[in-house]
Amino acid sequence: MGQITLQGVQKSFGPVHIIKGADLDIADGSFVVFVGPSGCGKTTLLRLIAGLEDVTGGSILIDGKNVVDTPPAKRGLSMVFQSYALYPHMSVRGNIGFGLKMAGLPKDEINRKVEAAAATLNLTPYLDRKPRELSGGQRQRVAIGRAIVREPKGFLFDEPLSNLDAALRVQMRIEVTRLQKQLGTTAIYVTHDQVEAMTMADKIVVLNAGKIEQYGSPLELYERPANLFVAGFIGSPKMNFVTGNSAAQQGAATIGVRPEHLKIERDGGGGWQGTIAVAEHLGSDTFLYVDAGPLGMLTARYIGELSLHAGDRVSLVPDPARIHRFDASGNAIRN
Amino acid sequence: MGQITLQGVQKSFGPVHIIKGADLDIADGSFVVFVGPSGCGKTTLLRLIAGLEDVTGGSILIDGKNVVDTPPAKRGLSMVFQSYALYPHMSVRGNIGFGLKMAGLPKDEINRKVEAAAATLNLTPYLDRKPRELSGGQRQRVAIGRAIVREPKGFLFDEPLSNLDAALRVQMRIEVTRLQKQLGTTAIYVTHDQVEAMTMADKIVVLNAGKIEQYGSPLELYERPANLFVAGFIGSPKMNFVTGNSAAQQGAATIGVRPEHLKIERDGGGGWQGTIAVAEHLGSDTFLYVDAGPLGMLTARYIGELSLHAGDRVSLVPDPARIHRFDASGNAIRN
Amino acid sequence: MATRQTQFLARSLLTPAVGLLFIWMIVPLALTIYFSTLHYSLLDPGSEAFVGLENFRYFLTDPAFLASLENTLVLVGSVLALTIVLGIPLALLLDQPVVGRNFVRLMVIAPFFVMPTVSALVWKNLLMHPVSGLFAWLAKLVGLTPVDWFNDVPLFSVILIVAWQWLPFATLILLTALQSLDEEQKEAAEMDGASAISTFIYITLPHLARPITVVILIETIFLLTVFAEIFVTTGGGPGLQTTNIAFLIYSQALIQFDVGSASAGGLVAVVIANIVAFFLVRIVGRNLEA
Amino acid sequence: ETTLTIATVNNGDMIRMQGLTSEFTKANPDISVKWVTLEENVLRQRVTTDIATKGGQFDVLTIGTYEVPIWAKKGWLVPLANLGADYDVADLLPKIRDAVSVDGKLYAAPFYGESSMVMYRTDLFDKAGLKMPEKPTWDFVIDAAKKLTDKNGGVYGICLRGKAGWGENMAFLSAMANSYGARWFDEKWEPQFNTPEWKTTLTTYVNLMKDAGPPGASSNGFNENLALFNAGKCAMWIDATVAASFVTNPKDSKVADKVGFALAPNTGLGKNANWLWAWSLAIPAGSKKADAAEKFIAWATSKDYTKLVASKEGWANVPPGTRTSLYANPEYLKAAPFAKMTLASIDAADPNKPTVKPVPYVGVQYAAIPEFQGIGTQVGQQFSAALAGSMTVDAALAAAQSATEREMKRAGYIK
Amino acid sequence: MARKSTTQRVVVSTIGAWFFGFLIFFPILWMVLASFKTELEAFAIPPSFLFFHWTTENYATVQERSDYLHHAMNSIIIAGGSTLIALLIAVPAAWSMAFSPTKRTKDILLWMLSTKMMPPVGVLVPIYLIYKTFGLLDSRIGLIFILCLGNLPIVIWMLFTYFKEIPRDILEAARMDGATIGRELIYVLTPMAIPGLASTMLLNLILAWNEAFWTLNLSTSAAAPLTVFIASYSSPEGLFWAKLSAASTLAIAPILVLGWFSQKQLVRGLTFGAVK
Ligand SMILES: Nc1ncnc2c1ncn2[C@@H]1O[C@H](COP(=O)(O)OP(=O)(O)OP(=O)(O)O)[C@@H](O)[C@H]1O
Ligand SMILES: Nc1ncnc2c1ncn2[C@@H]1O[C@H](COP(=O)(O)OP(=O)(O)OP(=O)(O)O)[C@@H](O)[C@H]1O
Ligand SMILES: [Mg+2]
Ligand SMILES: [Mg+2]
Secondary structure (H helix, E strand, C coil), X not given: CCCEEEEEEEEEECXXXXXXXXXXXXXXXXXXXXXXXXXXXXXXXXXXXXXXXCCCEEEEEECCEECCCCCHHHHCEEEEECCECCCCCCCHHHHHXXXXXXXXXXXXXXXXXXXXXXHHCCCHHHCCCCHHHCCHHHHHHHHHHHHHCCCCCXXXXXXXXXXXXXXXXXXXXXXXXXXXXXXXXXXXXXXXXHHHXXXXXXXXXXXXXXXXXXXXXXXXXXXCCCEHHHHHHCCCCCCEEEECHHHHXXXXXXXXXXXXXXXEEXXXXXXXXXXXEEEEECCCEEEEEEECHHHCEEEEEEECCCXXXXXXXXXXXXXXXXXXXXXXXXXXXCC | CCCEEEEEEEEEECCEEEEEEEEEEECCCCEEEEECCCCCCHHHHHHHHHCCCCCCEEEEEECCEECCCCCHHHHCEEEEECCECCCCCCCHHHHHXXXXXXXXXXXXXXXXXXXXXXXXXXXXXXXXXXXXXXXXXXXXXXXXXXXXXXXXXXXXXXXXXXXXXXXXXXXXXXXXXXXXXXXXXXXXXXXXXXXXXXXXXXXXXXXXXXXXXXXXXXXXXXXXXXXXXXXXXXXXXXXXXXXXXXXXXCCCCXXXXXXXXXXXXXXXXXXXXXXXXXXXXXXXXXXXXXXXXXXXXXXXXXXXXXXXXXXXXXXXXXCHHHCEEECCCCEECXX | CCCXXXXXXXXXXXHHHHHHHHHHHHHHHHHXXXXXXXXXXXXCCCCCEEXXXXXXXXXXXXXXXXXXXXXXXXXXXXXXXXHHHHHHHHHHHHHCCCCCHHHHHHHHHHHHHCCHHHHHHHHHHHHCCCCCCHHHHHHHHCCCCCCCHHHHCHHHHHHHHHHHHHHHHHHXXXXXXXXXXXXXXXXXXXXXXXXXXXXXXXXHHHHHHHHHHHHHHHHHHHHCCCCHHHHHHCCCCCCCCCCCHHHHHHHXXXXXXXXXXXXXXXXXXXXXXXXXXXXXXXXXXXXXXX | CEEEEEEEECCHHHHHHXXXXXXXXXXXXXXXXXXXXXXXXXHHHXXXXXXXXXXXXXXXXXXXXXXXXXXXXXXXXXXXXXXXXXXXXXXXXXXXXXXXXXXXXXXXXXXXXXXXXXXXXHHHXXXXXXXXXXXXXXXXXXXXXXHHCECCCCEEEEECCCXXXXXXXXXXXXXXXXXXXXXXXXXXXXXXXXXXXXXXXXXXXXXXXXXXXXXXXXXXXXXXXXXXXXXXXXXXXXXXXCHHHHHCCCXXXXXXXXXEEEECCECCCCCECCCCXXXXXXXXXXXXXHHHHHHHHHHHCCHHHHHHHXXXXXXXXCCCCCECHHHHCHHHHHHCCCHHHHHHHHHHCCCCCCCCCCCCCCCCCCCCCCCHHHHHHHHHHXXXXXXXXXXXXHHHHXXXXXXXXXXXHHHCCCC | CCCCCCHHHHHHHHHHHHHHHHHHHHHHHHHHHHCCCCHHHHCCCCCCCCCCCCCXXXXXXXXXXXXXXXXXXXXXXXXXXXXXXXXXXHHHHHHHHHHCCCCCHHHHHHHHHHCCCCCHHHXXXXXXXXXXXXXXXXXXXXXXXXHHHHHHHHHHHHHHHHHHCCCHHHHHHHHHCCCCHHHHHHHHHHHHCHHHHHHHXXXXXXXXXXXXXXXXXXXXXXXXXXXXXXXXXCCCCCCCHHHHHHHHHHXXXXXXXXXXXXXXXXCCCCCCCCCC
């Protein structure tokens, strides 16, 4: 149960093509994360899989069965909406338990399950409140609770942790993964958080403007991005791209080096010279935004505190083993 | 213009005390970030400052004038709502331009400003859409646009970037800061993102259950957390806390070491011994969750790829200069 | 956006309503069309004869027809304007925190509870009568000559009564619609520096656009057939000043029990109502979409 | 058991009858009675629809003198031949009996009858030193009305119907026109509003009301005038004779003991402005309960019923205007000061010869043809406009004439 | 979530609301007062407001003359029944048009309304004949049927507007939770649309309650509702204002009670906090 396949799925809103032919094979029980820029079609794709929208073309298979004509309620998926979409007239308890009630579970079992879910989500004190009396993060957790309390074939999560604080987010991240593994449920998860994407995913789908740019494991994407877009999108801060001479030397139209693979040396060394434009001190890390003249702005990341400041001159030395090469059309050049 | 002071501000919803006496002094033109766990009262505090809720007690001063009886429209602040609160019947253009229209600006000037803001926010193609035709992130950007297009005394941002992808988020972060500095506008900014908090803030307010735990610059909070709560809340992954013997040796009830200040050595060295329970490989970083027996779970962070896996035994050596000490009541012990 | 399944389901859920209304429309309509071509007096059954369009010619060439058409439009237009213009502020007022709100609301809705004939009688005799009405007494109390309502301003008087009856309808629909206005939108507008009036114009009013449309269309349908109020107060007079289409059909056809011309008149009224509705929809109809 | 459904108008006398039904059912235990009491216009519409479509909803109908001849000719009514030995048809007032008979057969039993007369305030007349003659002329009435008018004091010389409607202002105006020698139609059914008689009538009426009438007259009907008169606002009121019992009832009237009565005015041409009307009970053809229905009708319009009412409610409240014997009853004459004048008024109206000049129709204040209701309403509207001053008398008459011609042509009376 | 309103504001709006409420209500109050006066007093000038001889004589007369309870019961059954059936048909139809609109939705809506454009007088005879044929004259079912159909377009229209304001996401969430359409309507849509449903129900109940053409023409006595009751009190010969007032007061009493209760369903901000 829970194998999801997309075959040439397309979606347009009137004249606007939002999803331009998506092919994807999600193994039963795996955890797939969708990432991509805002507005690229992640939510739309999720809604297509859920059955809340009709595909304009292509087919969606769940466990080998084409479900494009199956209503959402019959697809056996549960979903966390990006907009929460809580039932305003029901208490937190009612919201979380609604799906179970619909499935016809006995009252006390519903209660038991709801309370267990609420405990996991730190929602126990709010069980009898209405959504309008909750904070943003609490609402979001109710939306999560509603999805996880059932035991569906698949979870669809649309940015479920975006309104939670770091500590809770880590905790929820672990809870969701644990639950997913334990139930063996297939999960599709949309997030903007790089850490979430990298840590939770078995596989990541990188979407861009309605097209799937790459589908692979997190490390694959980090280490072997298929093209400029993926290279730039995965990793934060963003990979530095350099064209021109330095790239040509490597036999590429563009080369990319991640900020963490730039060694920072006080001025005078080899590598790329530049002036620090901004230095961000996070405590654990220091980000330097270096104006490297003709090369443009370069970002470098240093682990720990580095007492360099705007205006200082530095030289950045790329780790030769970590240089990514791209051809003129933006595709990666593999040796 | 734009100096905001809170004096003993309190707020209850019926019998529930949400804000329990907040004192705060926000200098004109500074950028203050509110952080705290979900449901701690950040939004409520923002709404109190905005004038959308009445204080239960205390006073709020803007430029020295008590404004508790001033209606929101007269306080000269602009706000990004956590729930966006876009005008559903207006186009993106209308939404962003509404404040300017209210201020009586001429049409072409409004258009100019709106288009400039939309360009900044990558919203230009959507200017004539209605909110319901936008993706989550696009809606959020419209909400930001609405706030920044005016030139208010102060900005109030409630998790304005939570639905944006990393790249856009970095870009927006820079834009917002640039704008704020350029206009010299005071800004209060709620976020759950540690990077945002650390990089954008002049000062950070750490809220917990309606109380201000600490108010200081980002590095101050990172390096000299006032208590266990702040120590645990600031920094990701979370600081490791160790009690018992190791703490007593340092003359403290609890000691804390951040994951990035634990040196990872193959088994056999000094420090704390343990078995890796989970190893998260982000590419740029590796997080190790180490089961250190009586010390509990410890988190360590390694910069770059480290080929250690679950089950491997490691030893973690804390950087002695980076150990935080806390007394029994949780307050930091300063030497 | 809907999917095919929901669309299919939606169609099937719509079917009973559409089907019933279709039958409800088509059967009487067919009969009416049939009768409209007959000479058919209820007082002379058995004498039915096909007369073609004679009934229509007769109805349309009535000198009272144009006057009553005008009166109908004036009546509908004025009552619509009055109920909307007064209904909106009233709905807003009732939406405020008011001590004893339930009671006030009930008072405002109450006129709708009273049967049209009764309210017309009450207004005509207890309130507006120039000799023994309360208004006349009040006018004399402050030294004014009492208005001779049904003599000097007969149509206006009828409009006043009808508007009073329909004001609750508009108010209640608008009040209910106000309930679904998101508080945060108003807050956002306030943060944007909008005054109460601007908030009303730019946030509340657009939100009310659709309910206002509904009020206009539904009221129009009822107002086109206002009859009892006229019959009770003025009997369509003086002259033709308060004769509207509905009264004309009634007086020419039902008092006379001429089914043929009643049917023709009815069909003419349907055409007029459709024309009115067509223009209304041109004006306000886009609020119905999306 | 037979259940009779009786449709009736909601006038006081009918309601009283409804209250006394138990007496009837006591005497006829196999019959029960259901009442449908409706306001006049609704009743007419309701009953007509039912009888014309043979709906069969009613067993006894209350109809007026207007409907009886029309419906009887259509064969919609059962002739009342078995009212019983002691019913005494001959005792019915001849004018009334004529009005509910067709070709000598009784098609409805009159329940109460009325004409019109002048009711006036004796106190005001005395004060002004005027004396109302028994048979006043219009000249006297007009003159008196002007003299008695005191607009500041809230007293108006005369109150007359003005509200548009064939049973409202047209009832009065037709009767008044008759006394001025006018008629609705000539022998060839040509409408007569272009004649000088009508012009005089309407001019007189409008001028009189302008000088001596209350404000708002154009929307005053019977009830409004009754209220005004009872409140002491009118010095004279010309209207239905049944009003007499109301204006002399101290419970309803402030002026109960100051009312005098006179015949409706005339102009010396031989006709008074008296109309004639009777609410009567009839049985629709096809009723399966005709026998029981006739029994009921016989009971309700009998002399015994009159006695029954008298014994329960007093003589003043018995249904007036149907039986000669009532007007010979000294008890009644004592209790009802208006009795004599009522009888005289009824006698003065002749539905078969209502006008000075000959006419092709029967009916005093109406023409008993089906088209009259519609025509009457339209003409009534024109005349109320003349009264309201929104139209000249000439224009109103011209409009009335053309409207009537139009209708009569359509109905095939004239080419 | 809103700010607490200042006392001053409450006072101002309270005074305003009561003033206008009273103004609008006055004719009815005047009517109710008249029902406790004698016929003569009802017409007296100067009018008496409170200090007149209060009497319940009119009510006694009314009760004696007609079977109020019988008519009231018929009204409740007919108005209530037709409104409920109309709602049952209209809720799915309005749902369908609000949440699954097509290009023709607007046309269908207008067409529905156009079925109400036929003036009843024009179709009285055909309907009467049909009713006679099917034995529906003077039956409650017959009246329920005709009032239900008459009000159906209105009910659908009103519900349509209210449904339109409900965020579609929430219904979709119910669908994802495995709710069938029926349950989605019952558990999610209906509770959220309570204010709209309440006012729709109230308004249509009143329309049915006061509908005086069909009820008068198609009923005789067994099924006769309060409109028939009222029709026996307006404009007889003689003074009748006080009695008519009493009868009308009785006729609106049940619906007034209903109005009071449906009031409470008009609560604010039901969808607040549900979506962002
Ligand atoms: N109307 C209300 N009635 C009762 N409690 C409320 C109400 N509104 C908010 N609360 C409670 O107040 C607390 C603070 O809410 P607030 O929205 O300020 O939190 P927050 O810090 O913004 O959280 P988040 O990060 O999740 O948005 C929460 O626990 C919430 O449940
Ligand atoms: N009803 C609609 N009509 C037209 N365009 C739409 C509609 N709904 C969404 N879109 C457009 O489709 C695109 C994809 O939207 P979608 O919500 O799938 O984005 P997303 O990837 O989820 O973005 P985000 O991360 O911002 O939530 C967006 O550009 C959006 O503007
Ligand atoms: Mg999205
Ligand atoms: Mg919040």
